[in-house]
Amino acid sequence: MSSSFYAPETPSAVKNAKGLHLITTLTPNGRKAHIYLEELKDTYGLEWTTSLIDLDTAEQKKPWYLKLNPNGRIPILIDNTHSPPHVVMESSAILLYLLASIDKNHLFGFADPIQQSQLTQWLIFWHASGQPIQGQYNFYRRTRVDGGPYAAQRFRNEVLRVYNVLEIHLSGRYTGSPREYLAGDGIGKYTIADINAWVWIRTFRSIELGEDEVEKLPYLAGWVERIAERPAVGRGLGGDYDEEVHPELLIRTD
Numbered sequence: 001m002s003s004s005f006y007a008p009e010t011p012s013a014v015k016n017a018k019g020l021h022l023i024t025t026l027t028p029n030g031r032k033a034h035i036y037l038e039e040l041k042d043t044y045g046l047e048w049t050t051s052l053i054d055l056d057t058a059e060q061k062k063p064w065y066l067k068l069n070p071n072g073r074i075p076i077l078i079d080n081t082h083s084p085p086h087v088v089m090e091s092s093a094i095l096l097y098l099l100a101s102i103d104k105n106h107l108f109g110f111a112d113p114i115q116q117s118q119l120t121q122w123l124i125f126w127h128a129s130g131q132p133i134q135g136q137y138n139f140y141r142r143t144r145v146d147g148g149p150y151a152a153q154r155f156r157n158e159v160l161r162v163y164n165v166l167e168i169h170l171s172g173r174y175t176g177s178p179r180e181y182l183a184g185d186g187i188g189k190y191t192i193a194d195i196n197a198w199v200w201i202r203t204f205r206s207i208e209l210g211e212d213e214v215e216k217l218p219y220l221a222g223w224v225e226r227i228a229e230r231p232a233v234g235r236g237l238g239g240d241y242d243e244e245v246h247p248e249l250l251i252r253t254d
């Protein structure tokens, strides 16, 4: 590979990686990639390597990282089977890249373009309308600056609105056809559209919504529990991606 692809100070774990290399940490967007990679391990025997970043060290804002992802955020996936390596930023784009490049049997997507279109719609719906809003809500409800309560209230209402969109969809309130997953014919099929939203929504009971509001989301609650039972999901949430469990995976350039 071209020596100029990586900056000289790029950590060797990244520079010398072969195959797929994930740079991540234990956040909702990181967990999307962890879970799908773990699903692909269970189904295709996929192998990859991982580097962890402690966001507090701001390693993700350093020039070596910005050369790979000008957005300065995690996760990124680097596919070293290409020359030069192909870098994928944006967590949903990582899911789509893995679906196209690894998941050849469409186990977590669809060969059928109509069902794949459903998947894309729900993936984009969450990426554009769900996660940025929930991210802002989390920020303002934890922040005690002027305007914090007003902003928290505004984002909270929008989080609830988006959750209710998902509840309408899953419950079949207007179609008469309840479903178990976001995309696919009939009751749907577990796909990357579910992984994409689930990592954020799984904590819906602990983000300071009212009990009465949460009770009005029974189909969403069922969907959260259904996905939580998957072994790959359990692995993607935790230990293997925790810098305290695996300090040797932590990259730091100073």
Ligand SMILES: N[C@@H](CCC(=O)N[C@@H](CS)C(=O)NCC(=O)O)C(=O)O
Pocket: 027, 028, 029, 030, 055, 060, 072, 073, 074, 075, 089, 090, 091, 092
């Ligand atoms: N739209 C991006 C958002 C990525 C993002 O916000 N990542 C957070 C962690 S979940 C991050 O890197 N925060 C550290 C920072 O902003 O410096 C994606 O979906 O990948």
